[in-house]
Amino acid sequence: MPVFHIDGEPVEFEPGEKILSAALRRGKIIPHYCYHPGMSIVATCRMCVVDVIDLGNGRPAPKLQTACSVDAAEGMKVDTMNQKVEEGRKLVNEFLLINHPLDCPICDQSGECTLQDYSFEYGSGKSEMDYSKRVYGWRDIGTFVSLERNRCIQCSRCDRFTREITGTNEFGMFNRGHELTVDTFTDRTMTNKFQGNMADICPVGAITEKEFRFKRRAWKLKKNRSICTGCSTGCNVTIEHDRNEVFRLKPHENQNVNKWWMCDEGRLTYRIMNERKSRINRPLGRVGENLEGISWEEAYGAIAERVREMAPLAQNVIALTDTHASNEELFLIQKLLKDGFSSDNIFCPLPNWEQIESDFFINTLITTDKTPNRAGALALKIKGDAKNAKLKEAVKSDLKVVFVLGNPFETEHDLQQKIKTAQLVVHIGAYHNSWSEIADVVLPGQHYSEKIATYTNKQHLVQATDIAVKALRRSRPEWQILSELAEALGQNYDFTNINQVFDSMSRETKAFSGLNFDQIQSNGIELAQTAKDSGKKLIKAAA
Amino acid sequence: MAEETLVLFKNIRNPKYNKSLAGYKKAGGYKTLNKVFGMKPDEVVQEVKESGIRGRGGAGFPTGLKWSFMAKETGKPSYLVANADESEPGTCKDRELMLKDPHLFLEGMMIGCYAVGCHHGYIYVRGEFFPAIKTLIDAVDELYADGLLGPDPMGSGYQLDLTVHSGAGAYICGEESALLDSLEGKRGQPRVKPPFPAVSGFNGCPTSVNNVETLACMPYILSDGGVDAFKSFGPQNNTGTHLVSLSGHVNNPGVYELRMDVNMKDIIYGIGGGIRNGKKLKGVIPGGSSSSVMTADEVDVLYNFDELAKINTMLGSAAMMVFDEDTDVVQLLHRITRFYAHESCGQCTPCREGTHWSRNIIRDFLNGNGSDEKLKRLDRVGGNMLGTTLCALGDAAALPIQSFVKKFPEDFRKYYAN
Ligand SMILES: Cc1cc2nc3c(=O)[nH]c(=O)nc-3n(C[C@H](O)[C@H](O)[C@H](O)COP(=O)(O)O)c2cc1C
Ligand code: SF4
Ligand code: SF4
Ligand code: SF4
Ligand code: FES
DSSP states (O other), rough: EEEEEHHHHHHHHEETTTTTHHHHTTOOOOOOOSOTTTSOOOOOOOOEEEEEOOOOOSSOOOEEEEEETOOOTOEEEEESSSSSHHHHHHHHHHHHHTOOOOOOOOOOOTTTTTHHHHHHHSOSOOOOOOOOOOOOEEEEEEEEEOGGGGGGGOOOHHHHIIIISSOOOOOOEEEGGGGEEEETTTHHHHOTTTTHHHHHHOSSTTTEEEETTOOGOOOOEEEEEEEEESTOOOEEEOOOOOEEEEEEEEEETTTTTTBBBOOOHHHHHHHTTTTOBBBSOOOOEEEEEEEEOOOHHHHOOOOOOOHHHOOOSSEEEEEOOOOOSSSSHHHHHHHHHHHSSSSOOOOOOOOEEEEEESSSGGGGTTTTTOOOOOOOOHHTBBEEETTOHHHHHHSSSSOEEEEESSSTTTTTTHHHHHHTSSEEEEEESOOOOHHHOOOOEEEEOOOOGGGGOOOEOTTTEEEEOOOOOOOOOOOOHHHHHHHHHHHHTTTTOOOHHHHHHHHOOOOOHHHHTTHHHHHHHHHHHEEEOOOOOEEEEEEEEOO | OOOOSSSSSTTTTTTTTTOOOOHHHHHTTTTHHHHHHOHHHHHHHHHHHHHHHHHSSSSSBHHHHHHHHHHOOOSOOEEEEEOOOOOOOOHHHHHHHHHHHHHHHHHHHHHHHHHBBBBBEEEEEEEHHHHHHHHHHHHHHHHHHEEEESOOOOOOOOEEEEEEOOOOOGGGGGHHHHHHHHTTTEEEEOSSSSSSSSTGGGGOEEEEEEEEHHHHHHHHHHHHTHHHHTTTTTTTOSSSEEEEEEEESBBEEEEEEEETOOHHIIIIIIIOOOOOGGGOOEEEEEEEETTTTTGGGOOBOOOSSHHHTTTTOOOOOOOOEEETTTTOOHHHHHHHHHHHHHHHOOHHHHHHHHHHHHHHHHHHHHHHOOOOOHHHHHHHHHHHHTOOSSSHHHHHHHHHHHHHHHHHHHHTTTTTTT
């Protein structure tokens, strides 16, 4: 690769690459506002100025250049810190602030605002502007975001977003000169499903998420990298939380999955992370009509005892799971059935789903499969079909023991009635639902924001979550519950952490063979052997 | 004593001239086009290069060179777009050509199209120019009726169409890349360059944008002996005649066609008839409101590209605005700066904020709130727009501010020192 120099350091660049993009890849900071790697270059904020002291031909550029729009060239030498550059930045920042309200104390962007950061770093600290500032009213512009135009620095990222990324053209720049402002068209509000991204890319507090408004100062938030489990795409996210309360999800760049974006529906899944009312907060055992709190030991003991009484068991043991369960959980429940009961009667719902095809990449993010691990279930050969026919067939026989993971088949009421008659129903899950109502033993699991787990997305990419918030005191991660349950039933699993479960899965299954847990945590790894998905349908995006 | 040299205005100065197609043909029109159709496009470009003509739109870029930069064999159509957006304050020469001799311009346009391989040319006319738009549309209709436009002009087999497009009244749409955005139906805003229009212009295709007057010179340059004659009208690198829009406090304002070796003094006192009411000259804005102002002491200079550049101002669109000793320079600058604040497209930071801020500062002087500090600040804010913006409008706003403050500081002081 050709090389140029930034502040004396050699930097490689792809032919045609701009100075700024090459610098950013190298972790070199050049302040900028309007540049965004996913959108066209407009070079209008003028913040990214650098001094090209050698164009590569021995001659300097006649004036400061905008790093976002100038091609890097072999032998080029760029200064990003000399006095000329500092003055160039200072003047831009001064211009940006003369009409800026500087209402940082009540601005949600404060703490993650590049205008604030750069003003602090490169600004002069005083203003010579003594006229009244430009003032606009607040605008309700969409279902998910609101607009405070006084804070806008006219970088046009939002405008380019609805033109180039969503193609919805709902948003634009209006008026000219110092009255240039952003807005939707008269009396309309945005309806695109990706508005939250506009709050992300807005460098200031002009576009902010309604959900997050006035809830927490940004600098209080702790961030854990994870994935969104709102659908089978598995957009990479950070879960942002404070004092064990989750405030928002933000997309985390992954060029293989979601690039820089995620959908608003996915963002809203943060709400369930704070849900307490419907949580199962301790192991429960049925005493007569009622479920009563018991200890983990009592729960495992009761299950083991009932199973022993009924032995021998085989085809009359089944497990039901949803595809919210992680790879490890699916693997373990499958293993438990095989090792403990020589059974492969494990079922999950596999409804048909649709994948949009579109010229605008972002439209392909949302799938109609609202679960994160269908591909994992397929890869592990969990039984299932679009009409639940296989399960219905299995349920015809005389059922003795039923394990239920999560909330599968929740609309199959007849099935539930049938299963209710089994001798022992064990429900493992984080939330109360119709299964916990009919279960004999209920074991409290955890939400994905509380545990480490891997999921296989629609592209067969295995991706991991991280522990973001503390789980309920008496809950346990499902992999632990399943392995302890297996122990109670006489197996010798002895898994003490998720890595061991994953290793075991990669040893024992064809689909996950050769995969290493540590490698997954950064950007995900594709399954070597992928399973065909007959329930997938491609549909063209509506024009 | 300066006199007009009639090349572009040859017909216009003839009181009996009829600007219709028939009239233009009678005066020898469209003969050069016929000759050009017999040449190779490269030869046409070569002749234009040799004539040394520099663009009359403001930047003075050599037209032949611009045409030779047009990307070739791209598999895309090439375009020629005439810049008829004429909105630089003080400039009113393109309007004269379009209104009074539309076919001269159109013949030049057609020659240009042929030279750059364009089969569909666009004429982007300033939105307020209703009569000029009508005249052009009528003239284009005449050409179609005559077969001069369409599938086979003059039996050349060179398919050629022209479309007259009206702007919506924004100065910034005179900047060539903003013009192209506007022509494409978008908000007119200058684009990042490179890529230059010659590589990626109208709809992403190779495009040359040329001023009306530049194109109107083509029938002369490409006529027999035209190149040498054109070169003889001025010093090297400043060839041809050009149209000078003379306005302000002169006795005879108007648009005059002059050689490029005429002294500015002769223009003001000769053809312009001197200063109104016997007053003394105070200064001149030499090349449209974007150029740096000159004081009365500086006007003994040849009125062309290079000589004006030497004294740190510019020929621009050759619009001379003359003002006398009674002129309130602060008000004049306020008027100019207000214009740029209004016309800035607003996308880049220094121009959007700087034009408005500097206008506010100047208004302070007018309201009796000036000070030494504010004068310094005005100069600083102006300077911060210079060379820091995406298009040249930032410079256009900065140059008058900086030059007025530098050359007429006393006029500002009068407003606050008592
Ligand atoms: C702010 C701005 C306004 C301009 N307005 C005009 C105009 O009204 N007419 C024009 O011919 N050129 C105008 N130009 C110059 C054009 O960008 C371009 O250089 C010119 O049309 C090229 O034609 P030429 O080479 O024949 O001069 C303007 C430039 C700027 C920066
Ligand atoms: S946008 Fe940034 S600088 Fe402006 S008020 Fe908000 S935090 Fe402060
Ligand atoms: S609202 Fe935000 S993203 Fe949009 S132009 Fe203003 S500052 Fe930029
Ligand atoms: S300099 Fe002014 S007119 Fe030109 S692009 Fe920038 S804001 Fe627009
Ligand atoms: S980031 Fe380069 S001009 Fe805005």
